Amino acid sequence: MSAILEFQKVSKSYRVAKRRVPALCDIDLGVEAGEVFGIVGRSGAGKSTLLRLINRLERPDDGRILVDGHDVSQLDDTALRALRQKIGMIFQHFNLLSSRTVAQNIAFPLRISGELGDDEIRERVAALIDRVGLKEHARKYPAQLSGGQKQRVGIARALSTRPRLLLCDEATSALDPRTTQSMLHLLNEINEELKLTIVLITHEMNVIRSLCDRVAVLDEGRVVETGAVADVFLHPRHSVSRRFVHESEDVDEDLLNTAFDRVDGRLFRLTARGDTTYEPLLSGVARECGVDFCIVSGHVARIKNVPYSQIVLGMKGERVETALERFSSKGVTVEALR
């Protein structure tokens, strides 16, 4: 694998009322070709700024941004336009041209680049319309579509020039949960079918969980944690990441701590991933080692397509250590909380 996108010590500030307001500080990131890379952060964390630096809708104050090894800020106008034509972008508010039909919107980037003839454009647009499931809507105008349908047009439009990199700015934030799911599903399929690299930004950890391979957590213009989604999700190291995970799982940290206080004995967090998730380990180990346990909190879900379970146990008994070893040997990650 090679990095298709790299941020090297990138900083960016905005000038507001004659003062410089920092938006991003010292960003170092690498995105591998073919992966779905998520950037999560609160409102104002600098996510959009980060994304817009990639196709130079914004310029950095400092540092370098490399796309396919080329420094984006070194490009002249022609090279920049060529680069932009090969980077797809979708937006929270879709940004479709209201004066053009679905088909015309999807054809628009191709008309701009001028690399294809009319027939080829028509063919490619028809295939894309089919791909995103809008066959009946090709001649409609954006105003006649639902939000989910508009975003499908946005996706098809972004894919029309066959880009290698797709940037998504809060692509699902204006959609209801169900539509969000179908959109994430579509993006996932596209990532796999086309081996397309996707960089997406969101404030919802659930979007990261269902779609991304790796994630960077952005807080006040800095990357506070980055890693494989499963690692960041199951073992967040930074308090901001932890809060995002808890929010997505509807966990109230204070309540959880009160619950922990009420448990007698030691506390452990057990994490199982993949097939281990569905093995009847708890009762077996408890029986063998003669320990008693209570479940204080627990969560079973999926990260991308990998199931996992994470539970906090209060455990009592003579052979707690043996039980823990047994869990570890079965591939369960054990962390002692108390």
Added chain:
Amino acid sequence: MDFIAAIPWREVGEASLDTLLMLGVSMAFTLLLGLPLGVLLFLTGKRCLIERVAFYNALSFVVNVLRSVPFIILLIVMMPLTEILVGTSLGVPGSIPPLVVGAVPFFARLVETALREIDRGIIEATQAMGATTWQIVTRALIPEALPGIVAAVTVTAIALVSYTAMSGIIGGGGLGDLAVRYGYHRNQSDVMAITVVLLLVLVQALQTFGDKLVLHFTRR
């Protein structure tokens, strides 16, 4: 019957045609000059595609000056220039330059406003596709603002109708000229009334047609 017979119908007809001619020619020039000017105002404005604050302010000032001059004064001030441009300051040809100079700044401002109504996101999306500024203007901005621009054309055309009537006062020809000559100098108020009715019909027709076009181009 006497009333109808006393009206110089031939002259009314010719004056109507003159008015239409003045309106058509001046509107064509206004479009030709005002649309680029409006686009330029928009593009060079603050936080826009080719932001040039000093240039924008200068251009904006010139536009404001021209817009603040009452048309009747513009007519008089422009006489020498008009003579250089078209060889006369009288009749239909003589009234075209002041009409255009009066309408262009007005129309350009309306175009600028119509362009500002466009969602910034659309411009950004088009930029992100790698479009040139020319492509952004011709393929995204103008099509998106078309209803607003058509409405601006309607408003400008109607303003031009009243300007043509005014230019009649200094011998510019058309219905205004007729009204002054018959209604004012010869005290034939029936001719005056007819010109007013004809102007009203023209304005109504323009507005109705303009509204229909706006509706036709609106996809929002």
